Amino acid sequence: MTAFPDMTTGRWSLAGLATVVAVAIPLVISNQYTLSVMVTTGILLVLNISWNFVLGVAGVWNFGQLALYALGGYGAGIIMLHSSVSPWLALLAGGVIAAAAAVLLAFPTLRLYGIYTSLLTFAFAEVIQYVILNDGSGLTGGSFGLPIVPGLYSSLSLEASTKAYFWTVLAVVVIATLALAAVGHSRLGIALRGIRDAPAYAAARGVNPLRYRIFAFAISGFLAGIAGALYVSYNQSISPSVMGLTPMSVYVTMLVIGGLGTATGPIVGTILVQIVATLLVTHPGAEFTILGLFLLVVVVFVPDGLVGLVGRYWSRVAAWAAEDERAESEQAAGPQAAGPKAAGPPGDRAPAEPAESEDEGSPDPHVA
Amino acid sequence: MIATDIVGILVTTIILGSIYGLVAIGMTLIYGTLRILDMSQGSMVMVGSFIGWGILVVAGWNPILAIIAAFIATFILGALTQLVSVQPLMRRRNAIDFEMVTFITTFAVAMVLTNVALEVFGPFQRNVKSVVSGSINVYQGVDLPYQSLTMALVSIALMVGLGVFLARSRWGMAIRAVAQDLDAARLMGVPVGKLYPITMGLASALAGIAGVFLGGLYFAYPQAGDLPLLEALIVVIFGGLGSLPGTVYAAYAIGLIQATAEVIVGTTWSLPILYGVILLVLIVRPYGLLGRPSEARL
Numbered sequence: 001m002t003a004f005p006d007m008t009t010g011r012w013s014l015a016g017l018a019t020v021v022a023v024a025i026p027l028v029i030s031n032q033y034t035l036s037v038m039v040t041t042g043i044l045l046v047l048n049i050s051w052n053f054v055l056g057v058a059g060v061w062n063f064g065q066l067a068l069y070a071l072g073g074y075g076a077g078i079i080m081l082h083s084s085v086s087p088w089l090a091l092l093a094g095g096v097i098a099a100a101a102a103v104l105l106a107f108p109t110l111r112l113y114g115i116y117t118s119l120l121t122f123a124f125a126e127v128i129q130y131v132i133l134n135d136g137s138g139l140t141g142g143s144f145g146l147p148i149v150p151g152l153y154s155s156l157s158l159e160a161s162t163k164a165y166f167w168t169v170l171a172v173v174v175i176a177t178l179a180l181a182a183v184g185h186s187r188l189g190i191a192l193r194g195i196r197d198a199p200a201y202a203a204a205r206g207v208n209p210l211r212y213r214i215f216a217f218a219i220s221g222f223l224a225g226i227a228g229a230l231y232v233s234y235n236q237s238i239s240p241s242v243m244g245l246t247p248m249s250v251y252v253t254m255l256v257i258g259g260l261g262t263a264t265g266p267i268v269g270t271i272l273v274q275i276v277a278t279l280l281v282t283h284p285g286a287e288f289t290i291l292g293l294f295l296l297v298v299v300v301f302v303p304d305g306l307v308g309l310v311g312r313y314w315s316r317v318a319a320w321a322a323e324d325e326r327a328e329s330e331q332a333a334g335p336q337a338a339g340p341k342a343a344g345p346p347g348d349r350a351p352a353e354p355a356e357s358e359d360e361g362s363p364d365p366h367v368a
Numbered sequence: 369m370i371a372t373d374i375v376g377i378l379v380t381t382i383i384l385g386s387i388y389g390l391v392a393i394g395m396t397l398i399y400g401t402l403r404i405l406d407m408s409q410g411s412m413v414m415v416g417s418f419i420g421w422g423i424l425v426v427a428g429w430n431p432i433l434a435i436i437a438a439f440i441a442t443f444i445l446g447a448l449t450q451l452v453s454v455q456p457l458m459r460r461r462n463a464i465d466f467e468m469v470t471f472i473t474t475f476a477v478a479m480v481l482t483n484v485a486l487e488v489f490g491p492f493q494r495n496v497k498s499v500v501s502g503s504i505n506v507y508q509g510v511d512l513p514y515q516s517l518t519m520a521l522v523s524i525a526l527m528v529g530l531g532v533f534l535a536r537s538r539w540g541m542a543i544r545a546v547a548q549d550l551d552a553a554r555l556m557g558v559p560v561g562k563l564y565p566i567t568m569g570l571a572s573a574l575a576g577i578a579g580v581f582l583g584g585l586y587f588a589y590p591q592a593g594d595l596p597l598l599e600a601l602i603v604v605i606f607g608g609l610g611s612l613p614g615t616v617y618a619a620y621a622i623g624l625i626q627a628t629a630e631v632i633v634g635t636t637w638s639l640p641i642l643y644g645v646i647l648l649v650l651i652v653r654p655y656g657l658l659g660r661p662s663e664a665r666l
Contacts, residue, residue: 061468108651115405115467119605120650123643126598130640245594249479256472286487292479299473300456 004181022170026163035162041274042169043230048254048266049176050223056261057184058216059196064105064121065224066243066251067128072098072225073242074132077146077232078139087152087233094229095222102221106214129243145239152233165234172230173267176223181263183219192216249288250277253295259305268307376510377627383516385623386523390578391596392603392615393527394571400547400610401567403461404470408449410597411481412442412572416579417496417588418485424497424584431500431580435522438576445481446572447565453477455564478593485590496583519581526574527616534612543567547610598639602646608655 007015029035051065076094080087105124109117132140141147152168153161183189191212194202203209232238241247250273258269273291280287302309391409398406416438423434453473460466503513534540542563545553554560575596582596599622607618625645629638 059465108647111654112650115471115609116605116650116654118468118471119601120647123602123605123646123650127640127643127647130637130643134637134640249475252472252475283487286483288483289480289487292476292483295476295479296453296473299469299476300453303460303469 004185019170019174023167026166032159032162035166037274037278039162039165039169039234041271042166042173043227043234044251044254044274045173045267045270046169046176046227046230047224048251048270049173049180050220050227051251052255052260052262052266053180053184053223054216054220055255056265057180057189057196058192058213058220059261060109060213060216061115061118062105062109062121062217062220063118063248064124064128065220066248067125068098068102068105068221068224069228069231070128070132070238070240070243071101071228073228073232073238074140074146075225076229077149077238080149080151080233081146087150087154091152091226091229091233094232095225098225098228099218099222102217102224103214105221106217110210110213125243129240132240141239143240145237145241146232147237149232149236149238151236165230169230169234172226177263177267180219180223184263188212188215246288250291253291256295257298257305259307259309262305262307262311265305265307269305272306372508372510373631377624377631379510379512380627380630381620381623383520383623384626385620386520386527387578387582387596388599388603388622389527389616389619390523391575391600392607392619393530393612394574395600395604396607396610396612396615397530397543397571398568399604400612401543402450402454402470402564403467404454404474405467405601405604405609406449406568406571407471407475407597408446408453408477408481409572409575409600410593411478412446412575412593413579413582413596414482414485414588414590414593415442415445416576417583417592418489418494418579419576420580420583421494421496421588425495434580435577438580439573442576442579443569443573445569445576447569449474449477449572450565450568454568458564478597482590482593489588489590491590493587493589496580496588515581515584519585522577522581526577530570530574531612539563539566599642602642605646606649 025038026035047065047069051062054060054062054065072094075097076090079085079090079093083090105121109120112120133143135142151161153164156164184193191202191207194205194207195209195212199209228238228242231242254269254273255266256269257273258267259265273294276290276294277287280290298305304312391413394412395406395409398404398409419438419441420434423429423437424431453476454470457466457470457473460469500514500518503511504517505511532540534544542553542558543566545556545558546560546563550560578596579592583592586592603618603622604615606622607614607616622642626638626642629641633641
């Protein structure tokens with residue numbers, strides 16, 4: 001598989017096994033509360049995967065992602081409420097609306113960098129939230145949100161529809177992960193990482209930042225819109241409270257703890273934080289205090305997130321194994337060739353280097 | 369009628385601008401020196417307003433004591449924030465994601481402070497007694513509460529004081545030196561390691577004092593810092609990050625826009641209009657009004 005250079009047979013079978021286990025979950029667990037938490041987690045996963053692409057891979061500090069999520073949700077919800085088209089079309093429409101908004105948002109950010117980008121996109125999100133909140137026409141329902149939206153599975157019973165949503169969301173998560181990982185290793189992904197790590201050099205080599213950034217925003221926005229549409233469909237409602245500082249801080253925590261820019265980071269981070277949040281659901285203050293401390297510790301001590309941490313130790317173990325093999329085979333040839341220098345790159349990297357984005361810390365042949 | 373509106377707008381502009389300036393100038397000072405956008409400044413406002421509540425309402429002591437206590441407490445808290453959330457990252461200072469990483473860590477500190485306050489004090493809004501009571505009639509129909517007047521005067525005094533401190537004092541000159549050229553400052557013997565916590569403590573202390581006044585104007589509650597933080601962010605972008613004069617001009621410009629918007633279209637739309645203005649400013653001038661791409665700040 002050329003689209004996934006990092007994936008060995010072992011990793012493919014591990015990923016396949018995880019997917020099979022996930023597919024079987026609704027057949028084993030019948031507790032409605034547990035299942036609904038899982039569906040919500042899945043929807044957040046879609047959102048976080050989309051956000052990770054623009055934040056981690058493209059390196060654009062877009063803090064307007066929740067506005068795109070809300071726009072997709074409201075768009076799909078309003079279509080489901082006020083028209084008789086198939087809800088699946090409404091779902092797609094949510095994605096398209098968010099993608100269009102994302103492209104519009106991409107233009108003003110092109111002249112900015114770093115912190116200014118985050119402020120501009122955050123300002124965009126605030127404006128969207130206020131427009132939704134203070135909409136006079138009654139289309140958005142103000143702070144109460146949309147009334148009961150039929151959703152994708154309005155004909156099914158509650159239990160059956162929860163299962164159906166679980167599988168739908170799981171399918172979207174799997175497709176999104178594979179698609180964005182493939183895009184990340186395609187020419188587009190390489191160009192985006194080039195622009196992220198060395199903007200001037202990438203531009204000098206003929207990579208057009210404008211075109212690629214707009215692509216990145218459109219892809220990420222489309223997926224965020226789909227996540228929003230899934231949200232409105234599953235919850236049968238959406239309100240402006242899906243946006244704002246508090247939810248954003250939780251989602252950023254998820255991404256950073258898992259490992260920004262990696263394919264598996266958002267999945268690990270989202271599930272981990274969601275478990276912590278669910279366990280602490282009766283202590284709202286404690287939940288965020290613990291998340292905040294967690295975030296602080298991870299950023300300071302493990303800059304590439306848990307996935308990066310595991311990847312670093314994994315590659316160190318692999319390097320040791322290679323060294324041992326080398327030493328054994330070279331002992332017969334001559335003792336001086338088996339020095340530690342000959343055993344491949346050490347697992348640690350220079351502290352001044354910016355965080356790498358490659359999956360599991362393994363070097364990417366395309367970027368090198 | 370129109371004259372009343374205009375006087376009202378001007379009075380509101382001075383009050384809003386002064387208080388925005390006080391919070392935003394701290395963020396500018398930090399950005400100029402450390403190159404980080406400190407998201408914990410809003411929490412410092414919140415801490416300040418709780419200290420105001422504790423000393424003015426619970427203990428019933430003198431307002432001046434409340435201001436001094438808020439200054440000391442938030443200074444220490446700000447210096448600690450620097451030591452915990454920024455100092456460990458300083459060795460990655462030249463990495464391209466340094467600004468974003470410190471943005472996230474200071475944000476994490478804000479999250480912890482807000483939610484510790486939520487755990488300790490609960491989600492209730494607490495009335496902070498005004499530092500001074502009563503009001504003066506400026507013009508027919510326009511009342512100026514002494515609280516707001518004092519707030520504006522103290523803010524202006526503190527901003528001027530900060531300017532003098534930066535221009536004249538040893539530590540102030542050291543802060544400016546670090547902002548201009550870190551390596552040269554270090555070679556001249558500036559104790560950079562000590563300077564960073566002091567800068568962040570000083571900025572936090574300004575926000576803490578703003579909190580005492582804002583608590584009297586609104587309430588003390590765990591999220592009391594969110595709105596001042598958002599408004600200060602608007603001000604610092606508008607003025608250009610790291611430019612002190614730019615921040616002061618921007619604070620009053622933003623105050624004027626908001627006051628005008630409140631009179632013409634009402635309070636609900638004033639913040640979205642501000643954000644709209646910011647979107648435009650950033651599109652036209654990507655570094656704010658007086659901001660420069662790099663170097664030569666403060």
